[in-house]
Amino acid sequence: MFPELGQVTLIIALLLSVLLAVVPLYGSLTNRDSLQAFARPLTAGQFVFIAIAFGILTRAFLIDDFSVAYVANQSNSLMPWYYKFSAVWGGHEGSLLLWILMLSGWTLAVATFSRRLPSVMVSQVLSVMGMVAVGFLLFILMTSNPFDRILPNVPADGADLNPLLQDFGLIIHPPMLYMGYVGFSVAFAFAIAALINGRLDAAWARWSRPWTSVAWGFLTIGIALGSWWAYYELGWGGWWFWDPVENASLLPWISGTALIHSLAVTEKRGVFKSWTVLLAILTFALSLLGAFLVRSGVITSVHSFASDPTRGAFLLGLLAVTVVVSLTLYAFRAPVVHTRATFGPLSREVFLPLNNVLLMAALLLVLVGTIFPLISDYFELGNISIGEPFFNLTFSPIAVAVGILLGVGIFSRWKKTDEGYLARKLIFPSIGSVVIAATVVLTMGTFDSPGFIGFLDDIQLWAFFGVLSASWVILATLQDLWTKSSSRHGRLHGLRRQSRSFYGMVLGHVGLAMVIAGATVVNNFGIERNVRMSPGDVAQVGDYQFSFASVGEREGPNFTALVARFDISRNGEPVATLYPERRRYVVQRNMMTEAGIDGGFLRDIFVAVAEPVDSNAWAVRLQYKPLVRWTWLGALVMAIGGFLAVSDRRYRIRDTATERKKASATPLPESRPAEAGV
Amino acid sequence: MNPARKRKLTIILFLLAGLAVAVGLTTYAFRQNINLFYDPTQIAEGEAPVDVRIRAGGMVEDGSVVRDPDSLKVEFRVTDFTSAVTVRYEGILPDLFAEGQGVVTTGQLNSDRVFVAEQVLAKHDEKYMPPEVSDALEKSKARAAEEGREMPEY
Numbered sequence: 001m002f003p004e005l006g007q008v009t010l011i012i013a014l015l016l017s018v019l020l021a022v023v024p025l026y027g028s029l030t031n032r033d034s035l036q037a038f039a040r041p042l043t044a045g046q047f048v049f050i051a052i053a054f055g056i057l058t059r060a061f062l063i064d065d066f067s068v069a070y071v072a073n074q075s076n077s078l079m080p081w082y083y084k085f086s087a088v089w090g091g092h093e094g095s096l097l098l099w100i101l102m103l104s105g106w107t108l109a110v111a112t113f114s115r116r117l118p119s120v121m122v123s124q125v126l127s128v129m130g131m132v133a134v135g136f137l138l139f140i141l142m143t144s145n146p147f148d149r150i151l152p153n154v155p156a157d158g159a160d161l162n163p164l165l166q167d168f169g170l171i172i173h174p175p176m177l178y179m180g181y182v183g184f185s186v187a188f189a190f191a192i193a194a195l196i197n198g199r200l201d202a203a204w205a206r207w208s209r210p211w212t213s214v215a216w217g218f219l220t221i222g223i224a225l226g227s228w229w230a231y232y233e234l235g236w237g238g239w240w241f242w243d244p245v246e247n248a249s250l251l252p253w254i255s256g257t258a259l260i261h262s263l264a265v266t267e268k269r270g271v272f273k274s275w276t277v278l279l280a281i282l283t284f285a286l287s288l289l290g291a292f293l294v295r296s297g298v299i300t301s302v303h304s305f306a307s308d309p310t311r312g313a314f315l316l317g318l319l320a321v322t323v324v325v326s327l328t329l330y331a332f333r334a335p336v337v338h339t340r341a342t343f344g345p346l347s348r349e350v351f352l353p354l355n356n357v358l359l360m361a362a363l364l365l366v367l368v369g370t371i372f373p374l375i376s377d378y379f380e381l382g383n384i385s386i387g388e389p390f391f392n393l394t395f396s397p398i399a400v401a402v403g404i405l406l407g408v409g410i411f412s413r414w415k416k417t418d419e420g421y422l423a424r425k426l427i428f429p430s431i432g433s434v435v436i437a438a439t440v441v442l443t444m445g446t447f448d449s450p451g452f453i454g455f456l457d458d459i460q461l462w463a464f465f466g467v468l469s470a471s472w473v474i475l476a477t478l479q480d481l482w483t484k485s486s487s488r489h490g491r492l493h494g495l496r497r498q499s500r501s502f503y504g505m506v507l508g509h510v511g512l513a514m515v516i517a518g519a520t521v522v523n524n525f526g527i528e529r530n531v532r533m534s535p536g537d538v539a540q541v542g543d544y545q546f547s548f549a550s551v552g553e554r555e556g557p558n559f560t561a562l563v564a565r566f567d568i569s570r571n572g573e574p575v576a577t578l579y580p581e582r583r584r585y586v587v588q589r590n591m592m593t594e595a596g597i598d599g600g601f602l603r604d605i606f607v608a609v610a611e612p613v614d615s616n617a618w619a620v621r622l623q624y625k626p627l628v629r630w631t632w633l634g635a636l637v638m639a640i641g642g643f644l645a646v647s648d649r650r651y652r653i654r655d656t657a658t659e660r661k662k663a664s665a666t667p668l669p670e671s672r673p674a675e676a677g678v
Numbered sequence: 679m680n681p682a683r684k685r686k687l688t689i690i691l692f693l694l695a696g697l698a699v700a701v702g703l704t705t706y707a708f709r710q711n712i713n714l715f716y717d718p719t720q721i722a723e724g725e726a727p728v729d730v731r732i733r734a735g736g737m738v739e740d741g742s743v744v745r746d747p748d749s750l751k752v753e754f755r756v757t758d759f760t761s762a763v764t765v766r767y768e769g770i771l772p773d774l775f776a777e778g779q780g781v782v783t784t785g786q787l788n789s790d791r792v793f794v795a796e797q798v799l800a801k802h803d804e805k806y807m808p809p810e811v812s813d814a815l816e817k818s819k820a821r822a823a824e825e826g827r828e829m830p831e832y
Contacts, residue, residue: 236770342681342682342685343685345685345688353689354692357692357693357696358696361696361699361700364700364704365700365703365704368704382714382715383715383810383813384712384713384714384715385712385713385715385733385784386708386711386712386713387711387713387784389707389710389711390707390708390710390711393703393706393710393711394703394704394707397703530750530769530770531750532748532749532750590773591773591774593773610771610773611770611771611773611775613745613750614745614747619750619769619770619771621770
């Protein structure tokens with residue numbers, strides 16, 4: 001009975017969403033407060049009913065109710081309870097339910113934390129989010145019902161969850177990612193609401209900023225978790241594959257990053273409003289595109305479950321409606337008022353949009369590389385694939401340029417920056433980063449070709465530029481922090497005086513530098529060897545000796561595993577003992593490689609045992625991966641920066657009256673130094 | 679030119695420069711990195727270029743996998759049941775690689791018409807067949823039906 005109840009609650013939630021999409025919006029357009037007052041109760045109701053549906057599906061998993069088709073396909077009675085729980089979003093239907101749960105959660109959060117906003121704005125924002133909810137609830141009810149039953153022949157046991165997904169990373173990766181994707185719908189709703197009532201001003205940007213930063217922070221963590229999971233669970237030690245599904249998450253991330261910076265300029269200086277609105281629409285549209293690419297089955301990967309053409313068509317329709325309606329609205333309502341703010345060529349108002357230009361170039365590259373093969377295949381121009389080299393070749397120069405520009409931009413000021421001042425500020429980061437990059441390349445590189453020409457050949461230029469760009473960002477940030485924190489009452493007082501949003505920016509930039517440094521070093525100086533080994537063999541990888549000590553067996557809850565023992569030493573000193581496994585999952589009869597990893601801040605040692613090549617020999621992958629962890633740690637630091645910026649008190653203390661005053665007073669008379677952090 | 683126009687022009691020029699760089703890089707990288715897919719029959723009939731990075735795929739022929747006893751070198755034949763191509767590879771094969779399974783390989787065809795693979799991809803669970811491979815098998819099946827040949831079940 002419970003599953004049927006789940007379906008009923010979803011239908012009720014749909015009805016509430018329809019009301020939410022229509023009533024408050026109508027009330028706001030006709031100035032009827034009584035109708036606008038429905039926005040918050042409807043939002044709460046929608047959330048409660050979706051939460052009940054989610055709870056019912058979770059219950060079906062935990063009590064092994066295999067009469068529900070989705071549970072039977074995704075679960076198995078042998079699975080430990082925590083995987084049964086995470087299996088709720090291990091397949092298409094359940095992950096959509098999670099998506100909708102988060103959407104209604106975000107809507108509820110907007111309703112709760114927007115008491116100081118004008119009620120017209122709140123009603124319209126909540127209505128737009130209601131429309132998004134209508135789209136997704138229709139999608140789930142029409143094409144992907146998680147509560148479908150298998151009756152009367154209930155299977156005795158479930159088909160088990162794909163072993164790749166039976167992992168801690170999967171418990172948290174999708175929720176984080178969805179929080180990001182769905183969170184961008186808030187920025188989108190604010191943009192649409194601003195277009196509807198024509199109030200596209202600094203106050204609007206200020207309201208959107210915290211929501212955008214939080215969504216961006218979650219998306220950053222979600223992407224990093226996915227990358228980390230692929231690193232240790234797919235078994236081969238790569239951390240980014242430029243797989244279309246990864247790209248699908250990177251697209252809204254790049255666009256969201258651009259949006260955060262563009263919102264900063266719009267809020268502080270009241271310029272580039274139209275562009276900011278367009279970015280908010282683009283970011284949400286890219287989230288929908290991501291959902292389409294992943295869920296429609298046009299791309300085959302671990303993420304695309306049983307493909308069903310109606311799902312793809314529905315999502316494509318949803319994307320098309322969103323884009324067409326938003327852009328039409330944009331065409332009619334985009335601000336026609338010219339901004340009176342003036343600024344010089346080296347001002348912060350120029351550097352921030354320049355960052356947007358680079359990010360848009362990166363976005364374009366990833367977008368083309370991702371969807372061109374699909375288009376080519378669809379129009380029968382040939383079945384092509386675009387491999388990693390394309391992305392590495394085109395993305396690396398842009399990443400380096402973003403870093404260099406960022407370092408300069410940090411020192412720029414609103415309105416006008418003196419050239420001499422800028423040049424003086426850049427002396428220290430320039431010298432410092434060249435020294436660091438040269439040191440890293442000379443000490444980590446291998447120089448075994450003879451003569452000076454050979455030496456020149458061995459220099460890895462991209463490694464040099466990557467490290468240069470990363471250390472440039474970090475040094476510039478540190479110098480900026482040093483200058484800003486000088487105070488008559490001592491350094492500590494100066495540091496404490498800085499706002500949280502300034503520290504958010506610092507962390508965001510340091511995190512980015514860490515990602516660039518990690519990616520550059522591991523890709524250029526990592527060592528990978530694939531060898532054939534039997535117990536007793538020793539292999540050398542860089543400075544490390546990998547000794548294959550023995551093999552044994554182990555029984556897991558729903559798998560049997562072959563366990564190898566590897567003793568790792570460096571110049572005779574023992575470093576670690578690793579136990580990589582080859583698991584055979586009983587129900588699905590799948591083989592899984594479970595790598596043995598000795599993780600560290602500066603390097604990872606990685607061993608994976610692949611297929612047996614003889615009765616007592618295996619193909620083994622041995623890796624030395626310097627700084628690989630910086631790619632994920634950097635992402636984490638970035639995300640923390642985003643969350644920290646949101647906790648800034650200026651988002652809390654200002655009330656509506658000052659917002660109005662501020663909005664009408666745009667452009668700002670003068671930007672105070674304390675506000676220079678964006 | 680008044681300052682506002684001048685500023686606008688600067689911005690537009692920057693945008694155009696960014697776009698030009700992006701388009702230039704994309705086209706350059708595109709030329710190097712587009713890998714077309716060929717099925718074994720196309721390769722046997724000489725449609726596939728030699729010494730160019732391409733992809734090839736089909737089913738791993740039963741009994742065709744030969745391993746080198748001292749290294750990770752391996753040789754196998756990929757077939758669409760009309761023609762087959764020999765693939766040479768050194769490295770780790772995916773977990774689900776096996777005779778009678780679908781694979782997609784990336785690499786180059788050498789002058790002896792042997793496919794030297796840099797990468798071998800297998801399906802990642804038993805329910806899923808790479809779409810290129812199922813297309814190739816469908817084509818081969820249609821051809822077999824025309825010529826009145828028997829196709830094995832796969």
